[in-house]
Amino acid sequence: MPPLPKGLRPKPARPGSKPARNGVRVNGGANGDPKALKKAHKEAQREALKQQALDVPIAMLGWLDERTGSTPFLRAFLFRKTPQGTNWYYTLGSATMFAFVNQAVTGVFLAMFYTPSSTQAYGSVRHIINDVFLGELVRGMHKWGSTVMVVLVFLHMGRVFFFGAYKYPRELNWIIGVVLLILTMAMSFTGYLLPFDQRAFWATVVGVNINASGPILGPYLADFLRAGAEFNSTTLSRFYSIHMLLIPGLIAALIGAHLFLVAKLGTTAPPWLKAEKARELAEEEI
């Protein structure tokens, strides 16, 4: 067996801890009593089984680690150093990603029942809400989760802005974040049409015509969104495809890049700590 990574090695025995598999005391406290002897034997067997069971995940992880060499990467990623003063506001990014994961998972299951056709979409959403087991819950998670995601994106952006965490060398991560914000907005826009009720339809008509109000290119953008000059049979499937295939892929890829840069560059300390340090330095200089 290959040497285990340090974090996975069994700890050395401490005084008072239970003996390891090979040092099983079969006769401990037996005193010739067959009942006690049997009990001790059983206990020893159970202990040995437990050890074996514990060895299984360690062996599996060791197998994976030997072939991927991912332990140093994972350790660096999961146990990376964070600056002093890191607080709960720093979890807003992870919270946003969790909201995205929630949208992705519930979205996949909604797609199993949804029909992106102008004549059947509304009925299929009614069917999800009224008939499908837990359908109302899953759709509710998707619907409310979208709002939560937008709110979290803005809170996260506000945190990064007010903590000055967008400054050198993290400008690229800010830019990626802005693209993610725009993509999230595009998700909200394209997802809004899918229930295909009156609100969805007219909100989309208005939204597309807002796009059309841009000079020169605006009307072309509206034609692209509608796939023609009027709302037609491909408009809904076009929105659906953008909503569930195009943008989620882009978002997932960009979240990967975003996280990579976070791990590579590290996070910043809150600005008030820097201010204190600067004051100390200034005092030292005097």
Place this chain on the structure above:
Amino acid sequence: MAVGLPALGFALGPIFEKTEHQGWQDVGPEADFNTTTYVPKVITIDPNVGTAGKSTVYVRKATPADRSPSDKPGHAPLPYVAISTRCAHLGCPVRYVQAAERFICPCHGGVYDSQGKVVGGPPVRPLDRFYTRVVQENGVGRVQIGQRFSVNSHLRRFSPRDPSNHLDGLWQYLYPSRPTT
């Protein structure tokens, strides 16, 4: 490139295709209409999308005052005025309020007079209209609705534009005609 270009063309293709229009649609005999009140009629914009593809049109008999600068001298003007309910602001459906003789939009407060010209709110041009004609059938004149057209504040006819696109002054040059209409 080899994968991306066909996919992009597939997605963008509809921008350059002319949207098929539904031909002349019968909305009733001439006796149904007069010059003073609008009669709401439902026409089909797209037959494949159920009720989402239907639209209300307000129809009345034209008067000499409805003559457009686009009507050539010696040619008969459109026999009927058919006004689209698609608001020229952002496309919500307007309704005609007979008592006030105004078209009113529920979304952002656009108001139009009985000719469809803007009298208040955010719309940038009058309500769109449709071509009309009268076809004799067994001695009865039937009113038919044709293709949509947009008008500027002088009721000059233009190819159909999206709501929110200006057709007056210098603004009109920012919203040229496009291949789909």
